[in-house]
Amino acid sequence: MSLKDIAEYGSGEGASLLKEYIECACSGVMACSTCHVYLDASSFKALGPADEAEEDMIELAFEPAETSRLGCQLRLSSQLEGMTVTIPGGANNMFDHIPFE
Amino acid sequence: MPSLKPARLLTRSARDYHVAVVGSGPAGFYTSKYLFKKAGDTLKIDMFERLPTPFGLVRFGVAPDHPEVKNVINDFGVIARMPSFRYFGNIEVGSQPSLEDLRKLYDAVVLCTGASGERLLGIAGEESFGVVGAPAFVKWYNGHPDYQDLKLPSTVHGESAVVLGQGNVALDVARLLVRPPRDLDATDMERAAVNTIASWQKSGLRTVHIVGRRGFVQAAFTNAELRELLTCSDEVLPVVDPEELALCRNEASEEELSKSRMKKRSVDILDKMAANFAEMGSTSKRILRVHFLRSPQEVLSEDGGVRGIRLGRMKLQGEPGRQVAAPTEEAALEISCGLVVRSVGFDITPFNGLPLKSNRVPHTQGCVETSSDGLGGLYVSGWLKRGPQGIIASNIGDAQETAARLWNDLQHQSAKSSPDSFVSSLPRPVSFEDWKKLEAEEHRSGHEMGKAAAKFTRGCCEGVIFKAQTEGCCQGRIYTRAAQSCCGGRSLYDSETHGCCLENGAQVYRYGSYNCCRRPKGICRIRPGKATCCS
Helix, strand or coil: CEHHHHHHHCCCHHHHHHHHHCCCCCCCCCCCCCCEEEECHHHHHHHCCCCHHHHHHHCCCCCCCCCEEEHHHCECCHHHCCCCEECCHHHHCCCCCCCCC | CCCCCCCCCCCCCCCCEEEEEECCCHHHHHHHHHHHHHHHHHEEEEEEECCCCCCCHHHHCCCCCCHHHHHHHHHHHHHHCCCCEEEEECCECCCECCHHHHHHHCCEEEECCCCCEECCCCCECCCCECEEEHHHHHHHHCCCHHHCCCCCCCCCHHHEEEEECCCHHHHHHHHHHHCCHHHHHCCCCCHHHHHHHHHHHHCCCCEEEEECCCCCCCCCCCHHHHHHHHHCCCCEEEEECHHHHHHCCCHHHHHHHHCCHHHHHHHHHHHHHHHHHHHCCCCCCEEEEEECCEEEEEEEEECCEEEEEEEEEEEEECCCCCCEEEECCCCCEEEECCEEEECCCEECCCCCCCCCECCECCCECCEEECCECCECEEEECCHHHHCCCCCHHHHHHHHHHHHHHHHHHHCCCCCCCCCHHHHHCCCCCECHHHHHHHHHHHHHHHHHCCCCCCCCCCCEECCEECCCCCEEEECCEEEECCCEEEECCCEEEECCCEEEECCCCCEEEEECCEEEECCCCEEEECCCCCCCCCC
């Protein structure tokens, strides 16, 4: 069960909030970078390193950072309890903060 | 979330807004998606696409050996099936209806028509036969109906092809030229194209050069595609000259490199290719050679056909982040070759009624012109708006901006009445349901041939689509090529038992009983003991 799975199929307030923010253009096969998220430092470490194919896609995401991961590869486990996920600015900044009248 | 505050509050009419979206690629579908998110039930979208089939470059631009990239069409299918969405394929906006017609009928029109034009290099010999642009070449092998007649050399002179450019499209083209044809045929790549590449390889095509004018730090390709050159096939050896690789690491490039996670990771991949360089002379594999700091000076030709290309040596000049390629006095490299694919970018193609200034559509947040004088507002999204660069996902933020701006503008106008009577008068549109049937047929007939899918390439026979590989159109009737033929464009006949005599008007005749003669012209009855032509 990945973060992207929760966003697409989950129910409840948290899942619907995630659904607002996380896109999945390639059905979760690491052929895009639309589910790109930032993690807090300790969750990032607990998760372990991303594999090469995931790194290749993270490079193409909007403003990748040290703690970037793809939501579709983020396997949830009890180890990650309390994890904070930050949505990169590029995923959702055009839509609701329009600086024009 | 902050809500949008309209400048003036108008009484909203109870009618739904109607928006026309022109173009069915990622820009069109993402814009529709975000418009629905803003508007909910109060918006109806009609999408118009020139071809019968939807999805634009997702269908015709993505490499056939990258099928997972096309998964996004599942998302698009969800949008297409929404009750407030209608798809009309086979309708060319700009000719019939005109852009102005649409603006008169709809509350807003969004142009998502992309960029299909070619960028030229402007060098001598560029017009030679055997020099093609990647935009056309890619559409040719991807089964685009307008590009199936692309004229290409039957053999590749010099056993080499040259791809100019170093973006991912250049790597796609190079990789597909050297991959084993049986691998290619298992994809949805057009079989005729697979056969052409197979015959090129069989007649000697051994090396494909990929040429870029700057260094690897500045090159536009990305790591997944670069790495794929190493892994795509046992029959392929990617190489790069280690000395040339070292040339790329001038001071300014080292600085750029230190700041780029992506470029740092590319060094490993290129080092592996440099290690392969020593094998280049002795290997039996097909070679993919990546060149840096080389720029085409002239295409060499004979009898109008390409025979080679001269590449000048370049050096990098300028501040880190802004380096350009400058010519040097060093000796140029001449490569003997029979195919040159120019992969240096796309360009906007103008269409009737489209406002263009220095080949870009002027806009603000995607708005070209707000609603006025009874004309719905005009908006742009995708490559037409940003310029022809970026991947499928690059359209997301862009579409969100245009959708938000468009929705905001609509609040200032009242909705027109429904365009339904216009829509019902459209000449033979292809609906999304029709497309789903076509798609199922493409998969079915493809599987029969051992392919992922066999795309419909040409073929509108009196309003009905047919697949050109195995079928034809004979005066409004579709026939199967294996069993029948079409004589003079009008008479269907069984090709096992009959022939077609074009002398003296196209006439069908029965083998054995008749013959088709030059003199006297036409059908002649065969009599026992007599010559087969009756004069």
